[in-house]
Amino acid sequence: MVALTLASPAQTRRFARVLAPLLQPPALVTIEGDLGTGKTTLVRAIMRARGVRGAVTSPSFTLAQSYRGRYGEALHHLDLYRLSRGADADLFAWDDYLATDAVTFVEWPAAGSEALPAACVRLELLHRTPRSRSARLHASVAFEQAAAEGAAAEGIQVDEPVTDGPAAAVPPGAS
Ligand SMILES: Nc1ncnc2c1ncn2[C@@H]1O[C@H](COP(=O)(O)OP(=O)(O)OP(=O)(O)O)[C@@H](O)[C@H]1O
Ligand SMILES: [Mg+2]
Numbered sequence: 001m002v003a004l005t006l007a008s009p010a011q012t013r014r015f016a017r018v019l020a021p022l023l024q025p026p027a028l029v030t031i032e033g034d035l036g037t038g039k040t041t042l043v044r045a046i047m048r049a050r051g052v053r054g055a056v057t058s059p060s061f062t063l064a065q066s067y068r069g070r071y072g073e074a075l076h077h078l079d080l081y082r083l084s085r086g087a088d089a090d091l092f093a094w095d096d097y098l099a100t101d102a103v104t105f106v107e108w109p110a111a112g113s114e115a116l117p118a119a120c121v122r123l124e125l126l127h128r129t130p131r132s133r134s135a136r137l138h139a140s141v142a143f144e145q146a147a148a149e150g151a152a153a154e155g156i157q158v159d160e161p162v163t164d165g166p167a168a169a170v171p172p173g174a175s
Contacts, residue, residue: 002137002148003160005128011156012038012133016045018150019121022143025073026100028117030109033125038133039107042123043077046105050075059107064097074102081108089115134159 006012023029023046031039044056051070059065059079067075076097083089094115097104109116122138137147148158 001160002144002151002158004135004137004148004151005157005159006038006125006133006135007157008131009038009041011154012041012135013045014154015135015151015156016042017049018147018154018156020046020049022146022150023103023121025103026098027103027121028098028119029103029105029121029123030116030119031105031107031123031125032109033123033133034127037125037127039125040079042125043105043107047075047077050103063092066097069103072101074099076102076104077107078104078112079107080111083111085111085114 004015006015019042031042033039040058040060044058047056047067047069050073052067052075056067056077057065059077060081063078063080063083065077067077069075078097083092089111092112092115094112098117106112106116106119109119120139121143124136124138126134126136128134137144139147152158
């Protein structure tokens with residue numbers, strides 16, 4: 001886990017630009033956090049950094065928005081806040097958003113917990129002050145290290161570069 005402080009919306013966008021090139025399809029990225037913690041702000045900036053032009057709107061009413069990145073990769077942005085578990089979730093076209101050439105971002109992933117595979121990157125955003133947010137990133141050790149280094153290089157405060165993933169427990173050369 002890596003913990004960071006995003007001191008302003010601009011820092012959230014800067015963190016997004018650090019994450020954007022680290023994500024390769026297929027990838028599922030979940031973003032959890034209370035209302036207004038900056039989930040859409042972060043995903044929108046990732047889309048921009050991956051070459052999406054034109055409007056990147058919040059999918060809070062449409063449930064899903066799809067884009068293409070500059071390498072032709074599919075980029076999906078889901079917001080499951082209004083999707084209820086059960087019948088609603090059963091009818092949702094999950095497969096359309098989980099192709100092998102896609103990077104898929106999911107705000108409010110709880111309603112998809114039975115349908116979605118394990119996320120390779122899990123982000124949690126928390127309110128800290130009116131302008132700042134705490135972020136927690138759970139990913140592979142290599143991803144966490146790259147994200148923490150990239151964030152620090154961008155002037156983002158890294159509070160806790162703790163690598164607690166399973167790979168961290170494997171001594172070098174053990175495999
Ligand atoms: N450090 C910060 N990072 C991101 N957003 C911030 C920050 N500080 C203040 N904000 C403000 O908080 C709001 C975040 O809105 P955003 O739509 O990104 O949140 P969200 O988590 O997607 O909300 P929802 O749960 O409704 O989808 C914006 O108005 C933004 O300007
Ligand atoms: Mg949102």
